[in-house]
Amino acid sequence: MGRLIYGMSASLDGYTAAVGDDISWSEPDDELHQFWNDHARSISMSLYGRKLYELMSAYWPTADEQPDATPVTVDFARVWRETPRVVFSKTLTEVGWNSRLERGDLIEVARRLKAEEDGLLEVGGATLAAPLVRAGLVDVYQVVVYPVLVGGGTRFFPPLDNWADLRLVENRTFPSGAVLLRYETGR
Numbered sequence: 001m002g003r004l005i006y007g008m009s010a011s012l013d014g015y016t017a018a019v020g021d022d023i024s025w026s027e028p029d030d031e032l033h034q035f036w037n038d039h040a041r042s043i044s045m046s047l048y049g050r051k052l053y054e055l056m057s058a059y060w061p062t063a064d065e066q067p068d069a070t071p072v073t074v075d076f077a078r079v080w081r082e083t084p085r086v087v088f089s090k091t092l093t094e095v096g097w098n099s100r101l102e103r104g105d106l107i108e109v110a111r112r113l114k115a116e117e118d119g120l121l122e123v124g125g126a127t128l129a130a131p132l133v134r135a136g137l138v139d140v141y142q143v144v145v146y147p148v149l150v151g152g153g154t155r156f157f158p159p160l161d162n163w164a165d166l167r168l169v170e171n172r173t174f175p176s177g178a179v180l181l182r183y184e185t186g187r
Contacts, residue, residue, distance in 0.1 A: 002117040004110065006129045007039065007142030009178075010156040011149060016126045018150035025148045029176050032144065033072040039142070040079045044119030047110065049128035050089035053099065056080065056124075061097050086113070088128060107135050130158035140184050141166065147177040 008016050009026040017023050028036060048056070063069060064077035085099040088106055095101050102109055110132055113121055123129045123138070132138055143156060165186030172180040 002044070002114045002119055002121045003139040004114055004121050004123060004132065004137055005043075005140040005142055006123050006133065006138045007140070007144075007182075008124075008126065008156060009144045009146060011146055013149045013151065014156050015150050015153040016156050018153040020153075022150075022153070025150060026146055028178075029174075030070065030072050032174050032176060032178055033076065035144075035174070035180070037072060037076045037079060040076065040083065042120055043083055043122045045113065045117055045121045046083055046085045047113075047121060047123045047128060048085050048087045048099070049125050050087065050092055052125040052128070053085070053087045053089070053092070053095060057095075057097055057099075106131055107137070110135075110137050126154050126156055126158075133158055133164075134160060136164070136185075138185065140169075140182065142180070142182045144174075145179045145181065 009028075010016050011018070011025065018025065060077050060080040062077070064074040066073075069077075081097060083098065085095075085097075086102050086109070087095045087099050088102050088109075090103060092101060106128070110123075114137070120140075123132055129138070166183035167186060168181065169184050170180065170182040174180070
């Protein structure tokens with residue numbers, strides 16, 4: 001049985017992207033990038049929406065071939081290519097880079113994947129994660145909080161009908177001032 005993790009960077013005021021989808025405030029330093037690389041290695045499958053897939057696939061498949069690629073960039077590019085992805089989209093006609101297209105109901109497919117897959121499944125992107133959070137399918141929440149207030153944009157957490165009890169299982173402060181918080185659900 002797989003476990004579903006929802007993890008991203010967020011501003012201190014709770015946004016994954018500022019107004020206009022601006023994520024420039026969340027550029028990781030090498031130590032934080034290495035943390036995300038190590039995390040990515042622990043993922044057996046990623047769930048992406050169209051927007052995140054298009055953003056990631058525009059850069060990461062060949063990022064390690066760029067002349068200015070740092071060692072952490074080279075490492076992440078390789079891990080990204082190797083990790084299987086399920087891309088949820090009603091508009092894309094094809095996907096590449098170790099990805100498969102899914103047009104089915106997100107909740108039903110996520111339940112099936114959790115039942116079929118062993119290991120850690122990651123949902124990428126706040127918009128795709130929102131219905132999974134509301135359905136109670138997320139087992140682990142991992143947020144790296146950046147010391148910045150952006151004032152608006154895309155929220156990390158969607159509005160909820162009920163409280164969700166969480167248990168802190170890890171925290172870590174990076175030299176940049178960013179703080180990792182990892183929680184498991186109270187199930």
